[in-house]
Amino acid sequence: MGIEEYKDLLSSIGVDVEKHAKMMSAGLESYKKQFLSQPNRPKGMEYFDWFMSEIQGERIAEINRLRSQKKPAVGTFCIFVPEEIIVGAGGACYGLCGGSPATIPDAESELPRNICPLIKSAHGFKLQRTCAYTQSSDFIYGETTCEAKKKTWEILNKHHPVHVMNIPHMKREKDLKMWSEEIREFKEHIEEVIGKKLTLEEMKNGTKIINEKRDALQRLDALRGMNPDVIPISGKDGLFITQMGFLDDPVRYTQKVNQLCDELDERVKNKISVFEKDTPRLMVLGTPFAPPNWKLHTAVESTGGAIINEESCIGHRYYKDNVDLENVEDEETFIERLMQRYSKVDCACFTPNTPRIDKILKMYKDRQVDGVIYYTLSFCHTYNVEAHLVTQALEKEGIPCLVIESDYSAEDIGQIKTRVEAFLESLAFKKKAKKFKGIR
Numbered sequence: 001m002g003i004e005e006y007k008d009l010l011s012s013i014g015v016d017v018e019k020h021a022k023m024m025s026a027g028l029e030s031y032k033k034q035f036l037s038q039p040n041r042p043k044g045m046e047y048f049d050w051f052m053s054e055i056q057g058e059r060i061a062e063i064n065r066l067r068s069q070k071k072p073a074v075g076t077f078c079i080f081v082p083e084e085i086i087v088g089a090g091g092a093c094y095g096l097c098g099g100s101p102a103t104i105p106d107a108e109s110e111l112p113r114n115i116c117p118l119i120k121s122a123h124g125f126k127l128q129r130t131c132a133y134t135q136s137s138d139f140i141y142g143e144t145t146c147e148a149k150k151k152t153w154e155i156l157n158k159h160h161p162v163h164v165m166n167i168p169h170m171k172r173e174k175d176l177k178m179w180s181e182e183i184r185e186f187k188e189h190i191e192e193v194i195g196k197k198l199t200l201e202e203m204k205n206g207t208k209i210i211n212e213k214r215d216a217l218q219r220l221d222a223l224r225g226m227n228p229d230v231i232p233i234s235g236k237d238g239l240f241i242t243q244m245g246f247l248d249d250p251v252r253y254t255q256k257v258n259q260l261c262d263e264l265d266e267r268v269k270n271k272i273s274v275f276e277k278d279t280p281r282l283m284v285l286g287t288p289f290a291p292p293n294w295k296l297h298t299a300v301e302s303t304g305g306a307i308i309n310e311e312s313c314i315g316h317r318y319y320k321d322n323v324d325l326e327n328v329e330d331e332e333t334f335i336e337r338l339m340q341r342y343s344k345v346d347c348a349c350f351t352p353n354t355p356r357i358d359k360i361l362k363m364y365k366d367r368q369v370d371g372v373i374y375y376t377l378s379f380c381h382t383y384n385v386e387a388h389l390v391t392q393a394l395e396k397e398g399i400p401c402l403v404i405e406s407d408y409s410a411e412d413i414g415q416i417k418t419r420v421e422a423f424l425e426s427l428a429f430k431k432k433a434k435k436f437k438g439i440r
């Protein structure tokens, strides 16, 4: 089915159906052009191609069926949302649209021009009523991670209910205590939405579902990057699968990712790679890639490089840690375990954030990467400033790094490609020189 069949539903939740249809058709065209043309894609990508075609159709219908059963639907722009509680309540937690330049001019009627494009794009989607996920949400989850988001919630709240969680910027004992309280308040807010108390078993069940989803993504991550001789799937497809993990039903999604991983396992065994031998292997660090932001991956992989991992919130930062459910017999311990898991997220909003640097160095070594790209969205001050500390640490270890700051416009694509091309040439030269000397 196409979104045409869901016109009545979309209209009933307040979507501007005409504008939405135009946007979706442009999005699908762009997807077809950038994804379906890739050679030798795994068969398991068929499911994700189907999901893309139903992204604002059947999936929206599913979410609204849940809502009609009094289950919560929560939209978010951040991985600090305790999705385990929402899924435990039988509801849906999903990432909201925020990766398109098309909504930014509308957002700029309320927000300043010089803030991060993710926030502006997301705000514009609400003003235009062109994101069916936003329109399906009981509330939007907001957090206090960066200045721009923090203030935007107050403005967004005039158009859609927003629940703001106070995320500390340090991880001292008193900060962590406050964090646990914030998680408890969030749980109470969900209980208000559904009109009943949540049991410990329900919340543990939601946690198991999300732990399994993160396990599947870890498996995909290992298959993408831990075998230096073979890259069984493109970085673009890897990124897209991760992006869809923020929209799809978590149980079905986990099953599909694991099915795809079985196929990739075979590819690794049979040394079937989607890139030519000696294609430079790259890791991307930095800010999240909200769909349809595929700009960097397309530029890199059409220029001769392969991306094997994203050290990003739409990536490794999201799935690297699970919630430990061992010996959780009461709600207090459960909340404590959630806090422990979430406080391992190494977002640049924290000071200090040295575990992130140690992790990046380890990831680089484990994956035998040739170089890294530090990617930040324009005006994202936290990741932009932290780039100095990260690149210093990389330089000390002799790790080649290219820093790219960009927004969602198409204007700098040519420039990005030229810079990536020069970077790849220097990596290829280094690789040859190392081979010549007999070292990796």
Ligand code: SF4
Pocket: 077, 078, 079, 080, 145, 146, 287, 288, 313, 345, 347, 348, 349
């Ligand atoms: S970068 Fe920080 S603020 Fe942004 S989604 Fe990730 S955790 Fe949230």
Ligand code: SF4
Pocket: 116, 117, 118, 119, 145, 146, 147, 148, 149, 287, 288, 377, 379, 380, 381, 382, 383
């Ligand atoms: S990318 Fe940076 S500026 Fe943009 S919302 Fe995330 S933390 Fe804030």
